[in-house]
Amino acid sequence: MSLLSAKDLSLTRSELLFRGLNFSVAKGDRLGLVAANGRGKSSLLRILAGEEDATTGTVTRMRGLVVAFAAQDVPARLLPLSLHDAVSDALAPEVAETESWRIDVLLDDLFVDEAIRGRAVGSLSGGWQRTMLLARAAVVEPDLLLLDEPTNHLDIGRIGVLQRFLLALPRDCAVIAASHDRAFLDDVTNRTLFLRPEDSEDFSLPYSRAREVLDERDAARDRQYENDMRKVKALRQQAAKLKNIGINSGSDLLVVKTKQLSERADKLAEKARPAHQERSAGAIRLTNSGTHAKALVTINDTAITTPDGRVLFRTGRLWIENGDRIAVLGANGTGKTRLVDRLRAALEGEDPQIRGAASLKLGMSDQALAQLDGFRTPWEAVKRSSDLTDHQARAQLAGAGISIDAQSAPLARLSGGQRARLATLLLRLAEPNFYLLDEPTNHLDIEGQDMLEGELIEHGAACLLVSHDRAFVSAVATRVWVISGKKLVEVDDPGPIFAQLLAG
Known part of the structure; x- marks a missing residue:
């Protein structure tokens, strides 16, 4: 039995996002919703949740269906509340008062300290x-759970x-x-809807x-x-x-035949449709200004510490060579970002333990896209x-996907994907030959991730990156460093490390 059915849905904002959309969701379905940034995924989830209306079409829900939606952004009214109270706020007051134990059990399941x-x-x-x-959505024990970039x-x-x-979750x-x-x-999914x-x-x-x-289907259509x-x-x-023969001969039969051929051509042309081509949300391009130095960065055995001086791990003696793409993996709090910060400070200043080649030119992008700070507009x-x-x-x-109107608008008005593409554009304009990238795929859609992967590989860009995106790391990294037992060690295969980190 279907929990929810969408029939002939369409949505138009400033442009058509989708139309003629038909699908249903059955008990136990695990559906992945995939599209480029700005193509209507979040809007479709809000329509399914009953928070927005489609332009045309209908959504039919099973009687009594409980739908919960975990959006990307936190409502402002929840910011002053404690995490526990913010989850409790999702319940009816009488339920929150008599069954608060449900919140504690849920937060235990989510390993919230x-x-x-x-x-x-x-x-x-x-x-x-x-x-x-996620906890706010799950605590109401929904029949259908909607997750936006979870x-x-x-x-x-x-x-993990x-x-x-x-x-x-319950099977149903x-x-x-x-x-x-x-x-x-x-x-986690067993179905995929490409919007x-x-x-x-x-x-x-x-x-x-x-x-x-x-x-394969798109290739066949093409x-x-x-x-x-x-x-x-x-x-x-x-x-x-x-037509020319008919005109010269005055044959009515040839005139009719000509008309029939033209009509056949017009009908075939009208029916012929190429495969869908995703309209790019903006190109991602990098450059590699080049260097003849073999060792771009030399790291002597040094301690990576917390701001108060506590040792997180020691690096050992390491080199980063031209063309190396190094991924740093480790559990949360082990010091991945501290290593990136230390390298940045050393390569921009003086550090006897970490030295860059004379020809090294650094490009940096952090999780917060701090390279955009201080600018009012793109x-x-x-x-x-x-x-x-x-x-x-x-x-x-x-x-880079930033329209003329948006180019002079405040940076705060850009979407996450647009900010990420602008940050990458600034990196390219700096023409570095060594990149420090902390979570570079945050806010990038799959198209953007593919572009970034291709650029790093094609240009042989040397980089050290920290990323939770397993597919991105597997595609890009030529070397893998792992923080383990307060040491930085190199491994050949990230797969077992991913499995270990996922298992917690």
Whole structure:
């Protein structure tokens, strides 16, 4: 029995996001919702939750269906509340008063420390805020759980907690998760809906397998389209020849035949449709200014410490060579970001334990995209970071997915994906030959992740990166460093480390 059915849904905002969308959700379904940034995923979830209306079409829900929606952003009214109280707020007052034990059990299942539960939501990290939003949705014991980018801001360990939690939900509970985390989708979903403006596709497969089938189907459609258009061209050429003969001979039969051929060509052309081409949310391009130095960075055995001097781990003696793409893995709190910060400080200043080659030119992007701080608008960011002409600056911003109107608007108005693409544009304009990247795929859709992977690999860019995105690390990294037992060690295969971190 269907919990929910969508029939002929369409949604138009400033542009058409989707139309003719038909699908249903049955008990126990685990559906991954996939589309590029700004293509209607969040809006569709809000429509399914009953918070927004579609432009056309209907959503039919089973009588008594309980739907819970964990959105991306925390409502402002929850920020002053403690995490525990913010979760309690999702319950009816009489239920919260008599069954508060349900909240504690749920937070235990999500491995939320007692100290965290009493802290104000506004003071928590993005990862803990995301956990709170999940708990608010789950505490009402829904029949259908809607999740919007549930892995954003979570490290691999917390992603493991999330995955185990979802797998332990009651068998009848259905889940729809909009996500750009390919490994997460593969691990927790059994269906994939690719949301498109036209002809959205629904497969009873997890993401990677569904993607392969979709790519094959799109390739077949393109081949059919090309074949149809060749037929159209041939029919029109034949019609044109018969028309000339008919005019010269005065034959009414040839005139009728010409008309028939033209009509056949028009009908075939009208029916012929190429495969969907995703309209880019903005290009991601990097550069590698090059260097003849073999060792870009030399790290002597040094301690990476907390701000108060507590030793997190020792590095041992290490080198980063031209072309190395090094991923740093480790549990939350082991010091990955502290290592990035130390390298940045050393390469921008003086540090006897960490030395960069004379030709090294550093490019840095952190989790908060701090390289955008101090700029009021995208236009100002590009103009102050380069020698581009006005025309060139506008063209570069447009290429990064930032429209003319948005180029002079406050940075705060940009979406997360647009901010990430702008930050990458500033990196490229700096023309570095060594990148420090802390969670570079945050806010990037799958298209953006693929672009970033391709750019790093194609240009042979040397980089050290920290990422919770397992698919990204597996595709990009040529070397893997792991923080383990207060030491930084190199391993050949990240797979066992991923499994260990996911298991907690």
